[in-house]
Every structure is written in structure tokens, then in C-alpha cells.
Amino acid sequence: MKLTAQLTYGLIACILLVSAPHAEHLPIWVSAECGALLLWRAYLARSGKALPPRWLLLGITVLSVLAIAFSFRSLFGREVGVTLLILLSTLKLLELKAVRDATIVVYLSCFIIITNFFYSQSIPTALFMLVTLLVILASWVHLQTGGLAFKSRLRIGGVLLLQAIPLSLILFVLFPRVQGPLWGLPQDAYASSGLSDSMSPGTMSKLSLSDAVAFRVTFDTAAPSRDRMYWRGPVLWDFDGTTWKRGRNATTRTGILEDTGMPLSYTVTLEPHNKRWLFALDMPDKLSIKYRLTPDFQLLSEKPLNARTRYRADSFLNYRANPDEPSQQLQRALTLPRGLNPQAQQLADNWRKQHPHDDAAIVREVLRHFNQGGFEYTLEPPLLGMNGIDEFLFQSKQGFCEHYAGSFVYLLRAAGVPARVVTGYQGGDYNDLGDYYILRQSDAHAWAEVWLGERGWIRYDPTAAIAPARIESGLSAAVSNPAALPFMARNPPPWIRALRFNWDALANQWNQWVLGYDTETQFAFLTRLGMEDISWKNMALNMLAGIFTLVGIFTLLMLRRLVVRQTDPVQAVWLKLCRKLEKSGLPRLAHEGPQDYASRIGTAHPALSEHMDDLAARYIGLRYQSQHDEGALQAFKHAVAAFKL
Amino acid sequence: MKFPDIRGSLKLKFRNWAFRRTVETGTVQLNQRRIYILPTRQFFGFGFVLVLMLLGDINYNLSLGYVLTFLLATTGGLSMLYAFRNMAQLEIHAGHVEPVFAGEQARFVFHFNNPGSLDRHQIHLHDDEGHETVFDLPAQTSTPVELALPATQRGWLDSGRLTLYTRFPLGLFNAWTYIHFDVRALVYPKPSAPQPLPIAAAPDGSGKTTIRGDEDFAGLRNYVPGDAMPRIAWKALAREQGLQVKEFSAQQGQQLWLDWSQLPDIAQERKLELLTRWVLDADAQGLQYGLRLPDGEVIPQHGPSHRAECLRRLALFGVHES
Numbered sequence: 009m010k011l012t013a014q015l016t017y018g019l020i021a022c023i024l025l026v027s028a029p030h031a032e033h034l035p036i037w038v039s040a041e042c043g044a045l046l047l048w049r050a051y052l053a054r055s056g057k058a059l060p061p062r063w064l065l066l067g068i069t070v071l072s073v074l075a076i077a078f079s080f081r082s083l084f085g086r087e088v089g090v091t092l093l094i095l096l097s098t099l100k101l102l103e104l105k106a107v108r109d110a111t112i113v114v115y116l117s118c119f120i121i122i123t124n125f126f127y128s129q130s131i132p133t134a135l136f137m138l139v140t141l142l143v144i145l146a147s148w149v150h151l152q153t154g155g156l157a158f159k160s161r162l163r164i165g166g167v168l169l170l171q172a173i174p175l176s177l178i179l180f181v182l183f184p185r186v187q188g189p190l191w192g193l194p195q196d197a198y199a200s201s202g203l204s205d206s207m208s209p210g211t212m213s214k215l216s217l218s219d220a221v222a223f224r225v226t227f228d229t230a231a232p233s234r235d236r237m238y239w240r241g242p243v244l245w246d247f248d249g250t251t252w253k254r255g256r257n258a259t260t261r262t263g264i265l266e267d268t269g270m271p272l273s274y275t276v277t278l279e280p281h282n283k284r285w286l287f288a289l290d291m292p293d294k295l296s297i298k299y300r301l302t303p304d305f306q307l308l309s310e311k312p313l314n315a316r317t318r319y320r321a322d323s324f325l326n327y328r329a330n331p332d333e334p335s336q337q338l339q340r341a342l343t344l345p346r347g348l349n350p351q352a353q354q355l356a357d358n359w360r361k362q363h364p365h366d367d368a369a370i371v372r373e374v375l376r377h378f379n380q381g382g383f384e385y386t387l388e389p390p391l392l393g394m395n396g397i398d399e400f401l402f403q404s405k406q407g408f409c410e411h412y413a414g415s416f417v418y419l420l421r422a423a424g425v426p427a428r429v430v431t432g433y434q435g436g437d438y439n440d441l442g443d444y445y446i447l448r449q450s451d452a453h454a455w456a457e458v459w460l461g462e463r464g465w466i467r468y469d470p471t472a473a474i475a476p477a478r479i480e481s482g483l484s485a486a487v488s489n490p491a492a493l494p495f496m497a498r499n500p501p502p503w504i505r506a507l508r509f510n511w512d513a514l515a516n517q518w519n520q521w522v523l524g525y526d527t528e529t530q531f532a533f534l535t536r537l538g539m540e541d542i543s544w545k546n547m548a549l550n551m552l553a554g555i556f557t558l559v560g561i562f563t564l565l566m567l568r569r570l571v572v573r574q575t576d577p578v579q580a581v582w583l584k585l586c587r588k589l590e591k592s593g594l595p596r597l598a599h600e601g602p603q604d605y606a607s608r609i610g611t612a613h614p615a616l617s618e619h620m621d622d623l624a625a626r627y628i629g630l631r632y633q634s635q636h637d638e639g640a641l642q643a644f645k646h647a648v649a650a651f652k653l
Numbered sequence: 654m655k656f657p658d659i660r661g662s663l664k665l666k667f668r669n670w671a672f673r674r675t676v677e678t679g680t681v682q683l684n685q686r687r688i689y690i691l692p693t694r695q696f697f698g699f700g701f702v703l704v705l706m707l708l709g710d711i712n713y714n715l716s717l718g719y720v721l722t723f724l725l726a727t728t729g730g731l732s733m734l735y736a737f738r739n740m741a742q743l744e745i746h747a748g749h750v751e752p753v754f755a756g757e758q759a760r761f762v763f764h765f766n767n768p769g770s771l772d773r774h775q776i777h778l779h780d781d782e783g784h785e786t787v788f789d790l791p792a793q794t795s796t797p798v799e800l801a802l803p804a805t806q807r808g809w810l811d812s813g814r815l816t817l818y819t820r821f822p823l824g825l826f827n828a829w830t831y832i833h834f835d836v837r838a839l840v841y842p843k844p845s846a847p848q849p850l851p852i853a854a855a856p857d858g859s860g861k862t863t864i865r866g867d868e869d870f871a872g873l874r875n876y877v878p879g880d881a882m883p884r885i886a887w888k889a890l891a892r893e894q895g896l897q898v899k900e901f902s903a904q905q906g907q908q909l910w911l912d913w914s915q916l917p918d919i920a921q922e923r924k925l926e927l928l929t930r931w932v933l934d935a936d937a938q939g940l941q942y943g944l945r946l947p948d949g950e951v952i953p954q955h956g957p958s959h960r961a962e963c964l965r966r967l968a969l970f971g972v973h974e975s
Contacts, residue, residue, distance in 0.1 A: 115702045129717040149822045153774045176723035523716045570742040570769040
């Protein structure tokens with residue numbers, strides 16, 4: 009078929025649709041260049057002018073590739089690959105000469121769709137994919153049908169796609185999943201957001217501006233009350249005056265929990281954050297995936313978490329944590345940078361003098377100080393200098409959780425009480441639709457743990473002393489200026505909240521069942537379906553059986569309309585009569601009309617003559633002389649039924 | 654395939670061996686036993702793209718990528734069924750072929766009937782030499798499809814075995830069938846360059862040597878291929894009375910014999926070409942003419958059927974009917 013303007017528009021639409029989602033991360037000049045090239049191509053198709061000469065295209069291609077190499081400083085890697093692919097596909101449109109070139113453009117469009125999934129695999133992306141696929145199929149069908157109208161092509165493509173959906177579903181469920189990757193992934197493969205392994209003023213308040221989901225939790229039994237939901241993340245020991253860091257543990261002995269009650273079981277679906285932390289309720293006992301428990305009860309996975317991860321976890325809410333902490337570790341929990349924050353040191357010394365042997369009393373003094381010293385909980389605390397703790401405690405008195413946790417631990421250490429900062433998430437939004445809790449980045453929190461000898465490490469949350477609402481009801485209840493908070497942390501109207509929860513519940517299902525469908529989920533799902541002995545062979549057999557069944561059904565449905573038999577009721581009755589006669593050895597000859605037939609039978613069997621003539625006359629009258637009425641037809645029917653040889 | 658190479662002839666041999674060779678009469682209905690399907694070259698290109706996509710899905714663990722890959726794969730697979738359906742149950746019978754002169758195109762007509770309620774798209778009909786025609790067949794319609802094949806030699810032109818194929822809807826599968834109908838075109842010899850009619854040889858001895866058949870306008874008759882251009886009644890055509898030719902009455906009793914034996918000593922085919930030319934000219938001039946060939950003669954007469962008979966004799970001169 010010829011490459012008409014119509015076809016060219018279709019191909020331009022294909023490239024436009026598949027590249028459009030990339031616009032947000034392509035260099036702006038590439039988007040602009042592709043847009044200009046597409047416009048140019050559309051103009052050429054419209055005006056019927058000749059395509060640009062080969063040397064010009066070659067020049068543009070070489071220059072563009074060079075520019076990409078220059079702007080990315082490489083020609084390898086995923087981003088560069090995607091950029092090159094889009095640019096070259098666009099250029100391919102400018103050298104459409106034969107149907108072959110058009111076919112290549114169609115294949116390239118299909119391939120570019122998949123590159124978009126590096127960036128997003130959400131439900132809207134999936135819907136957009138279907139729309140794009142429909143347009144591509146319509147253009148593809150165009151290549152094989154020439155002058156067919158757009159609507160008909162769209163219909164053919166749409167029917168094909170609709171039939172392909174159930175088939176692909178079977179393939180999706182049963183196609184044996186291989187745990188990737190097959191080859192090394194480039195470093196730019198994953199984005200990261202979430203808790204880091206250090207904390208300085210501003211770390212948490214910055215995170216709390218994000219609505220992004222950190223993880224979701226489903227409890228097996230009743231969930232604990234909100235003020236007990238402390239999701240433990242990195243534990244920070246080392247302080248240099250401004251920043252708290254994890255440092256190195258001075259022991260390799262795993263932490264020990266004593267006097268625990270019954271464990272609480274739940275399932276966590278963790279969004280990828282490109283770090284190794286796994287989150288679990290204070291204090292974690294064990295997980296269902298490979299992990300390591302550090303001496304300070306931190307959960308680490310083997311590799312950075314760059315895919316959505318699902319695990320079951322057990323936690324103890326009541327415990328005595330490491331009452332016999334080794335002294336090297338306790339020493340770390342007392343170390344402070346020298347010569348900084350003299351006022352804080354003096355305050356701590358005073359408390360120590362009042363309670364020479366009672367560490368717990370000192371903790372109470374610090375909490376009372378925060379509670380009654382005119383402190384304010386705010387997202388926008390003033391900047392602090394070198395003696396940050398002093399400035400915060402005695403001048404600004406405005407801070408977010410990292411300020412309170414940091415200075416709390418500082419004061420205790422200054423008074424000689426071992427303490428450390430713990431970061432993680434606190435609370436969770438309950439989604440009653442999906443019966444799970446959502447933890448967002450805005451739930452990021454910092455608190456403290458104090459070692460009180462026999463009682464081990466005990467959790468204290470100084471933020472609770474200043475803004476108890478933060479712990480009991482969330483961020484929006486606690487800060488004075490909720491407008492600065494992300495949308496969902498701000499307590500929006502109930503119907504918006506419900507809408508968002510619905511959407512999140514749907515997205516959660518999508519994440520669990522579609523995006524998270526890996527080797528393990530596949531195994532679990534197939535077991536639940538009642539499939540025994542799940543092996544590659546079995547899955548392949550089931551897959552083929554399912555596909556053949558469906559294709560069989562499609563075939564029957566599709567081939568049904570190939571021949572439409574005559575449905576004229578008058579003729580049907582006449583044919584019935586002919587069959588009757590044929591059975592008696594008097595078949596109608598191909599050239600015989602009803603009159604000839606009747607007279608031939610009349611001559612051969614004079615007994616039938618009258619009856620036959622009557623029937624033939626009725627037939628001719630009904631069918632050819634438009635004497636059509638229901639009564640006559642019924643009479644004809646009865647006459648034929650009564651006809652006996 | 655003008656110069657059949659080894660590959661081409663092997664291909665032909667294989668096809669003759671593998672597929673039915675019978676010549677058919679009457680109406681042929683395409684059923685599943687007649688329709689063959691094989692993937693095309695594009696299919697393998699598409700398969701390659703799908704394999705690349707699948708590797709990407711596995712490596713990057715792209716669940717939505719799996720969905721896309723499977724959607725495309727099943728769409729491609731289903732297109733095989735569509736290709737079959739596009740051909741299945743079509744009814745074909747061969748139509749009448751008008752005689753042509755050698756050097757012209759013989760227009761073979763095949764009547765395609767689509768008995769179903771589904772439109773059929775882009776069906777190609779071609780012969781082994783690559784002469785092709787493409788057509789669509791809407792639901793419950795019959796269409797005559799014309800395939801023009803070059804008539805190089807006088808005599809009978811067999812349509813040969815024809816291939817009917819479709820790549821609808823995605824070009825990934827080629828569904829085809831072979832049809833070989835018992836239908837042939839009569840090819841008249843190619844008329845030679847204009848030569849004056851052998852008037853002098855008029856054997857009636859009337860003495861009149863100038864015979865002009867355009868003295869008195871006698872009426873109009875329908876055009877038959879080969880009629881001289883200047884005699885076409887353009888005015889009648891403009892009045893939408895169809896293509897007609899002006900006839901003039903020539904003097905009765907004048908008989909022209911176009912005699913093989915009177916011809917100069919030239920090659921047999923040249924003789925036939927020359928006689929063809931004369932038959933056309935004599936017919937155009939409204940003469941009564943007869944044809945005398947070594948294997949018989951046609952007595953002098955005038956009219957379309959006479960002309961057709963003469964041309965037929967010339968076309969089949971020395972041709973052994975098999």
C-alpha cells in the first residue's frame with residue numbers, strides 16, 4: 009500500500025503518544041527538537057512536499073547524537089538509551105519511503121512504551137498504555153488495509169486488543185517468573201527518598217513535606233494504639249555538634265530482648281528507597297525475608313532496597329532491651345563533642361547534683377524542662393549555629409522532632425545517662441477500605457532511647473512532652489501552621505480523604521498483585537488457586553491449555569459470521585418441500601424453476617399433479633408476486649407440512 | 654521471475670509438489686483445507702522486538718512490561734486467526750475473458766462472492782510472474798475482480814495457477830491459496846503496420862478498383878475491439894449512447910478475399926499479422942471480405958461475428974487444441 013498522508017499522521021500520533029510521558033525527564037532541548045521534527049513531518053505530509061534529502065537527515069542525526077553525548081557525558085546507560093531511541097524514531101518518520109519503514113516505526117513505538125515503565129507503572133500509566141496501544145494497532149492495521157476508514161481501523165484494532173486482554177491475563181498469571189536481574193543494572197536505575205543514616209536540624213522537617221508513601225502495614229490482629237506505633241529505622245549514636253550519625257557498633261553481639269510478651273505479627277509492603285533499612289515496630293523480633301539485626305536492634309537487608317519489598321514481621325511491644333549492654337557501647341552512648349554548648353552542660357550538671365544516683369529522675373527533669381520551658385513545636389525553626397543545642401534550649405526554643413530528640417539525648421549524655429537517637433516513622437493513617445495503615449514520609453520521626461541499667465533501653469519521645477498531639481493524632485494537630493504541611497497531613501475534608509483512601513487502596517492492590525507479582529507471589533497465588541506441584545512444566549502446560557481453550561472459543565465466535573444463509577421464510581418452506589421430494593427420489597434440478605419442477609413431477613406422478621401445481625402457485629405468488637401476508641404464508645406452511653408422497 | 658533462476662525453479666518445483674495442481678471448473682469455495690498460513694518476514698522482526706522486551710521485563714522486573722509484552726504477543730498470535738478469516742468461505746468462479754490482440758493485456762475476470770456478514774480487506778490476486786491486483790470485499794457482496802495478464806503470443810492464453818493471499822490485519826501472517834481455473838483468453842495475432850488492402854486482387858472482375866465504404870452513412874452499430882478510431886461516433890458517445898461506430902454502406906457485390914496463398918514469401922507469423930491488419934481494415938471500411946487460409950476458408954461476409962470468426966481462425970492457425 010502507498011504511504012498516504014493519513015498513514016503518516018497515524019504514525020506521527022504513535023510516536024507522539026509513546027514519547028509524551030518521557031517529556032518530563034528528557035532534556036528540554038530534546039523534547040523541543042522532537043516536537044519540531046514531528047511538526048515538520050506533519051507539514052510535509054499535509055503539503056505533499058518531498059521528504060528532506062539524505063545528507064540533511066544524516067547531518068541532523070549526527071549533530072543530535074553528539075549533542076546527547078555531550079549533555080549526558082556518555083552514550084551508555086538507560087537515560088541516554090531512551091533519549092536516543094526517541095530521537096531516532098522521530099527521525100525515522102522523516103525517511104518513510106516504503107511500508108517497511110512504517111512497520112519499523114510501529115515496532116519502535118511498541119518498544120518505547122516499555123521504556124516509560126522505568127519511571128512509572130501506576131494505574132494511570134497502564135490505562136495510558138492501552139490507549140497508546142489502540143492507536144498503534146489502528147495505524148498498524150492501516151498498513152495492511154489501505155483505504156479503510158479511520159473508525160473501522162480503530163474498531164479492528166480495538167477488537168484485537170479486547171481479545172488479547174484475557175489471553176495476556178493467562179500469560180501474566182502463569183508465565184514462569186524469573187527473578188531478575190539478568191545483567192547488572194546501571195546506577196541510575198532507582199530513585200530514592202526517605203530516611204538517611206544521619207540527622208541534622210532540618211532533616212525530618214524536610215521529609216515531613218512529602219506525601220509520598222514510605223510503606224503500608226497490615227496487622228494480623230488488632231493494631232496497637234497509635235502512640236505505640238514507633239516504626240524503628242536507623243539508630244544514631246555519634247554527634248559532632250550538628251549532625252547525628254550511625255557510626256560503628258563497638259560489639260557484634262546481637263541485641264537481646266527479655267521479659268517479652270506475645271509477639272505482634274503484621275505484613276509490611278515497603279516502597280523502594282535505595283537504602284538497606286527495613287522498618288518494623290519497636291522492638292523487632294524476626295522477619296520473613298533475609299535480614300540482619302544489629303546490636304542496636306536495627307533491621308538491615310542484604311542489598312539496597314530498589315524494588316518494592318514485602319515481608320512479614322514479628323515485634324514485641326513490651327520488652328527489656330539489652331539490660332547487659334557492653335560497656336564499650338555504653339561509652340559510645342555517653343560521648344559528646346568537647347567544649348560545645350556550655351549552658352546545656354551546666355543545666356545537666358545541676359540535675360545530676362540534684363539526683364546523684366537516679367538516672368530516671370534526670371530523664372523526668374529533662375522532659376519537664378521541655379514541657380514547661382516555653383518550647384514550641386514548629387516545622388520552620390530558625391537556623392542554628394555552632395552551639396546549636398544551647399541556642400535551641402535557651403534562645404529560640406522552637407524546633408521539630410529532630411531538635412527535641414537531639415537535645416534530649418545531648419542533655420542526658422551531659423548528665424552521664426547513656427542515650428541514643430532513634431529515627432523512623434511514627435503513627436500511620438488507617439485506610440479502612442483496605443484494612444491497612446499507610447506510613448508516609450511526613451510521618452518520619454525521631455525519638456530517643458535511654459539505658460537505665462536493669463531496665464535496659466527505654467524509649468522516650470521528647471516531642472510528646474511538647475506536642476502530645478503529634479503522637480496521638482498526627483502532624484496537623486501538632487503544628488501551628490498546617491498550611492505548610494503536605495496535603496494528606498493537613499486533615500483535608502472527609503470526602504477528599506475518602507477519595508484519596510479509595511485511590512490508595514486501589515493502588516495498593518495494584519502494587520501487591522500486578523506490580524509485585526514475582527516468583528513468590530506467583531507461587532502463593534497459584535497455591536491458593538489450588539494448583540499442586542507448581543513447576544515450570546506444570547505452569548507452561550496450564551498456560552497452553554488456557555490459551556488454547558480461549559483461542560478455541562474466539563475461533564468459534566469469529567468464524568460464525570462467515571456464511572449467512574438465506575433467511576427468507578417463504579423460500580425456507582419451499583426448500584423444505586424440495587427436500588421432501590428429494591428424499592423420495594425426485595430431486596429438483598439446478599435449472600428448474602418451481603413451475604417446471606411441478607409440471608415434471610405432475611407428468612411423472614399424475615396423482616401428485618394437482619397438489620404440486622397448487623404448492624408451486626402458492627410459492628410463486630408469495631415470493632415473486634408480492635402477495636405477502638402472514639395468513640397466506642401460514643397456509644403455505646401447512647400445505648407443505650400436509651404434503652405426503 | 655522473467656529469467657527463472659535456480660532458486661525460482663526449485664521454488665516452483667516445491668510448490669508443484671506440495672500443493673494441489675488440479676485445474677478447477679465452476680465455483681470454488683475457500684475452506685480450511687485450501688488455505689495455507691505461514692508467518693511473514695515481519696513476523697520474525699516483531700518476534701525479535703518481543704524477545705528484547707521480555708528480556709527487559711525480566712531484568713528490570715517490569716510487571717507492566719510483562720503485561721505489554723503479552724498483549725502484543727497475543728495480538729500478533731490472534732492476527733493469524735484474522736488472516737484466515739479474511740479468506741475463509743469466499744466463493745470464486747471464473748468469468749468471461751474478452752479476446753485481445755497479442756501485445757495487449759488480457760483481462761481475466763474472476764467473480765468473488767463474500768457470503769458472510771464480515772467485510773474482507775486487502776485480498777491480493779497474482780500470478781507467478783508477479784502481475785497483481787488488490788481488492789476489498791464488503792459483507793455479502795459479489796465483485797468481479799480483473800487480473801490483467803500480458804498476452805505476448807497469439808493463440809490461447811491460460812491464466813495459469815494464481816495465488817490469492819492476504820496479510821490482513823497486521824502483516825505478520827500470510828494466508829494464501831492457489832486457484833487454477835479452466836479459463837483462457839483468445840489472443841489474436843498482433844496487427845501488422847498498416848498496409849493497403851489487396852484490392853487489386855478482387856476476383857469478381859467488376860473493374861471497379863476504388864472501393865470506399867464510406868460513401869453513404871448507413872447507421873450506427875456497437876463498438877467491437879479493433880474498430881478504427883476515426884469511425885467512432887463521438888457525438889453518440891457524448892449523448893451517452895455508449896461507444897458506437899458509424900457504418901457506411903459499401904457497394905454491394907464487392908467481395909474481397911484475404912488470401913494466404915497470395916501473400917509474398919514472408920514468415921508465417923508475419924503473414925498472420927498482415928491478414929489480421931487487413932481483416933480489421935476491411936471490417937472498418939464495411940467491405941464484404943473472406944479469409945482463405947491453408948487449413949480452410951471463411952466465406953465473404955460482413956459484421957462483428959464474421960470479424961470475430963476471421964480473427965479467431967488467424968489466432969488459432971496451427972495451434973493444436975489440447
